[in-house]
Amino acid sequence: MAEIMPKLTRLERRKSDLLLTYESGDELSVEYVDLRHACPCAKCAPNRNEDQTSIDLRESVEKLANKKPKVVTIGNYALSFEWEDQGCSSGIYRFERIWALANNKDPDNGKPYVHGPW
């Protein structure tokens, strides 16, 4: 994973994942389930602090339909995803976060969640 995040130029919503194309030429994907498990909102995020609640969160996300979400750009720094099912749609994903997920890195850098938006 490059130290500096390249610019995301293309995002394709596929059946069960996002296909991301970066300016650097990297073509990476993020499963919808992984994306949703990593929701940065204040309600979901604290659940990842404990192993058991993190597993529960994962299971709850896996149960959802995970159909193609609507993608909304937030300013020029983040995206949010609107799911048509009952699951959480409130997380704002900074591009750095999406880049980390695409590279299978912990987007929270191993830090527990403390109240703050991202």
Add this chain to the structure above:
Amino acid sequence: MSDSPVSVHNPNEGQPQDEGPSAAQQKQMEQAYAQMKRKMSMQEIGKKIKHKIMVLSGKGGVGKSTVSTGLALSLAQQGHKVGILDIDITGPNVPKMMGLDGKRLHVEGGRIHPAQGHLGVKVISMAFLLDDDDTPVVWRGPIKLGAIQQFIGDVEWGNLDYLVIDFPPGTSDEPLTVAQSLPDIDGMVIVTTPQDVALMDSRKSIGFAESLKVPVLGVVENMSGYTINGKSAPNSTVEIAGPGGKSISTQADDEGNFSVVVDIFKKGGGKNTAEEFSVPYLGALPFDPGFVRGGDDGVHRIVSEPEGHSAKAFSEVVAAIQEQIGASESSSLEII
């Protein structure tokens, strides 16, 4: 009665049938219609106003209204068509800063028409509803929020390039109502002062922005530093006693002019908050007693000294905001 086997409970029993809806029903229908019309008009207004910017802070008195009016004037200086909506019901002070003290609401043909302040900026303020400037309006929740919706839906702004919305302090219902009523808000500018308490509060506002789903355009640090200009012997060293007993020294030039920036509060707070949350830092506005004068005689510093230090600082903040808005507009991300 008919001999139908089905018995229908009729609340209007005894009254003649087929006469159309009752008075109560009529009223309900009219209300629903008005509500629908308002909603459509909000959509319409949303389209006629290119950019909508909310100005918020966690704490009161950090300079939201000063910043809102400053942004509006600075944008107007660039030649844009600008409006400012002052949502603060308990302490609306935008009219004073825009030279519109004592104005009342102008209603024509069922529409509210904004007043025009300095540089042609259109102004709508809750203050226009007050009979007496010294009596604050105490409106309870739902009425207040209804009034805000009405203010958004029934105002005839015309075509605007920018609408700046000034809020009361804190993360209350007003921003939520506005965000829900007005489509496509570009984002919010969070005003903070360099002090720690104010910073903590602006953290709250950023979290709040996330829950509103309105992007944070960035953080502005207000009352950042105070510039002292003076005269001394040419090329002499000048020493000034700064806050906390710290002495600041500077060199006078050939003609004896000197200028020192005194940080009244700790510096860099806005930048730190911005960095911590990785939201953009939009710049700092100096402490300028002239803004206060604007509050009294209705001449904003930007109007009285368009080339001055403060006006420059504002135009830099405006440029940073425009970069944020422009960047999201021309976003080169292709979403499929």
